Amino acid sequence: MNATENNIKLWSPCEDIFNSICRAKQNYAIVILNCRISLNIDHRRILYLWAHAKVRVTVDGGLDRWLTWVQAHEYQVSDVYAPDLITGDMDSLSLGLLQYFENKDSKIVKTPEQNETDFTKSLKELQKHCDDEGIEIDSIYVLADTSGRLDQILANINTLFKAAAFMENKNIYQIASTSLTWLLAPGNHKITIPQTLRDQNAWCSLIPIGEPCIVSSKGLKWNLDETKLSFGGLVSTSNTYNGEPFVTVTTDGFLVWSMGIEPLL
Structure with missing residues (x-):
């Protein structure tokens, strides 16, 4: 996904997303925010990214949006891996849905703090999860379409700046439509x-x-x-x-x- 060569940071996310390479050997996480999933990317590529991630995260209503997207592409919920981590204030998720995924061994972490965006909080929880489980990741793919809202666009970019401090050396890619x-x-x-x-x-x-x-x-x-x-x-x-x-x-x-x-x- 990237490397350092003679003090030059190398970036090649397009190759990782759009080429048929073995991502299973690469150390990345995928995060799905509570926003419309209107990606024009071949759905098989998104499912491949999800399946081969070392950590899969949904953020609050992002869980519902992900399940809706999966079913819209004629898959059953049971056909795809459950999230490893579900985080957010949980005000838009039913107790039944949370219980279902808790029984699938998803870790549920409620984050009611309102001084940070759900995106920022999810990255902090992802970092904690990796530290606790001894998981090494170097990149994070975030499904982050903003439906045209400038405030959300700027908030998401602000999270990239914040994450540079607490997720040093992690490469965070925002994937929009x-x-x-x-x-x-x-x-x-x-x-x-x-x-x-x-x-x-x-x-x-x-x-x-x-x-x-x-x-x-x-x-x-x-x-x-x-x-x-x-x-x-x-x-x-x-x-x-x-x-x-x-x-x-x-x-x-x-x-x-x-x-x-x-x-x-």
Whole structure:
């Protein structure tokens, strides 16, 4: 999924999601938030990600949404693995449903705290679960479509920033209907870009949410050369690729990378 090479962080989530590789040997978790699951990704890929995850997490009403999605694709609930961890304030889940999955050995953790989002709380509980069970993960896939709500989009990005502190060295990818989004920490990065995205000039963005950043890049149509990105100044949205198989990014601050994946779907 990623590696470090000569102090360069390597990223290749598109290959992991869209190629037929053996994910069972990889150390990742999957988290399903309480939001609409409107993914255009082949449902078999999502089920494969779920089946081969080391930890499966549903967050509050995300359990109902996941079960509805499974049944909509003509599977029975018994056909898929139960969540390892169900977390949230549980105000939208029936006691009967929780009891059913508790009997399936799902761990139920209620998190009523309202000063954090369910997304943030779920990642903290995931970290605790891994620590308690001695499970090693390096990446987390989060089904996080936001139905167009700007406040939820920003809250989810804020969680990426918070998680950088308590889930250091974990790579958290937000999967929406037509995009992938994650956080680049200060340093050097190399992102694999599939041929299809390059051929079809799919969009990508470097967004300096949180603080201004000095950024250099290669592999983009409009590259940056020690350029200051900031709100109120330059923001690199609606960029695309120049045909090279990788994009390299050097940044002195935390930077949101988002990329369109529609041509891969």
